[in-house]
Amino acid sequence: MGDPIPAVWAIDIGGTRTKYGLVDRGGSVLTADTLETRPRDPADVLFSRLFERFDAYLAGRSESIDIQGIGIGAPNANFYTGFIENPPNLRWGTVNIAELVKPYRDVPMAITNDANATALGEMRFGAAGNLRHFIEVTLGTGVGSGFVVNGDILYGHDGFAGELGHVTVVRGGRRCGCGKRGCLETYASATGLTRTVFELMAEKRADSPLRAVPPQDLTSETVFRAAEEGDAIAAAAFERTGRILGETLADAAALFSPEAIILFGGLTAAGDRIFAPVQTHMEANLFPAFKGKVKLLKTGLTQGRAAILGSAALIWIELEKQTK
């Protein structure tokens, strides 16, 4: 038996599923799996179930593993405090995660929200290898974002900076889950894309196969397939979504002067359908001094592994800060 392999437990807590994995310093995933979050259970039940699995895995391995730390991505996770504060899809209230984890394994741990974890994963294991200033935008059911300034996540005064998804892009526009109106998230997410399809169906008279789909069943994948098959309404929905996102990214660039903006998440599967209008409208709206200088990149993280790699990057980066 050789030296123990240094690795970290990486956890990504979602409203329905929690992913976890054991990740070494170079981003190799030694094991990874998923369990149901059971959002009605208290938080400690989830951690008890997680550590049961961790212990079982480690007991069954032949090589010994040296667990160096634990990184956790979760909704409303506060990096500063170690608390998760009223997560929207979990009935936890506000929980001190650092305290919850300690009895199971007393190693360094860090938590942050999923969008920030993705940005760190991108920096450590993805497309942002050498970048010190970039913006990672997650286009999923909602719009998440992580702003990297001088190689560190921008947390702001209270730990919750970086809410690009809740910048107002249309005054008095669409209702958002956050209570505001016209947030970027209501236009530039997978859900926003389908809302734009409804808007276009109201505006235009053109036939479209999407008119045959019950609105509650319409997904961004359906819209993408329709666009690829030549449907004008589907194509226009991507164009409008990309325009709004591109305009908003141009404004964010005026504030942050990033070297790159990296897009991640389900909607990026549409490729040029979304990247082309984002690029065009970002460039057209950039502050002149920045024109031609802000790269628009696609994530370098594998879709299924991104959450685990993000949480792993979070704790590896913290561990390295401590040894400096």
Place this chain on the structure above:
Amino acid sequence: MGDPIPAVWAIDIGGTRTKYGLVDRGGSVLTADTLETRPRDPADVLFSRLFERFDAYLAGRSESIDIQGIGIGAPNANFYTGFIENPPNLRWGTVNIAELVKPYRDVPMAITNDANATALGEMRFGAAGNLRHFIEVTLGTGVGSGFVVNGDILYGHDGFAGELGHVTVVRGGRRCGCGKRGCLETYASATGLTRTVFELMAEKRADSPLRAVPPQDLTSETVFRAAEEGDAIAAAAFERTGRILGETLADAAALFSPEAIILFGGLTAAGDRIFAPVQTHMEANLFPAFKGKVKLLKTGLTQGRAAILGSAALIWIELEKQTK
């Protein structure tokens, strides 16, 4: 004769006038004066004239001064490189200021743009004493801004981050000097206020003493006086200006999670006329998690001294970093 007094030369280069002063660590201004910039002269002529004055002043003093450094605020000044890059109101092209200054006095020096210098002045000598995360917004002829993150100015990848004045607030809106349309600066500056008066004169039929003023002669002070004397158009111009600024600050807060936003510059002389609508519309548009948590403050810097104190703060802060 006692020990020499440690002080820095603080310089603020403007398109028409250059201010300078000798400032000690505590912000006391030992001397301050102004000279014409003569924007058609090359940059080295300005520095030759400045150092002639500096030497004359020091020669005439009885106590000895220990010049520790030089801080310079100037348009398009790049903190990273020490260059001023194509300043809009000076015929300098791109100049290496660090190299220009060295032959006169080889002490540590730092340059930054005026809006960032103001933010540093605010942190060191003004209203932002204990703040590590705040946004300083200068409402002058244009709109400048300095974003402070973890106690440092956000410079971004190329040194020119923080252009809040060029965030688009009205798509396809007013033409801006930068070449874009609808920039915040075209609405929320002193000039923007007068443009809003013209807009309101077009929209409304109400009488107003401002209708007797040739538009080219209209100043923000005239609009303020008219508002104080009960003119509805002048009052509405302040309300609209404050609304647009407040909405934009709410979006900036969603990205930065600042503890405070500090307003500085000519337009703040209007007091509650501008602060009240900014506060109302910022609060109404804040991301729910930030509501009630972002302070709106008035500058703590004396208007006439702010430029000098900003440049002084810049170099004092750098000097202290070096000794750490």
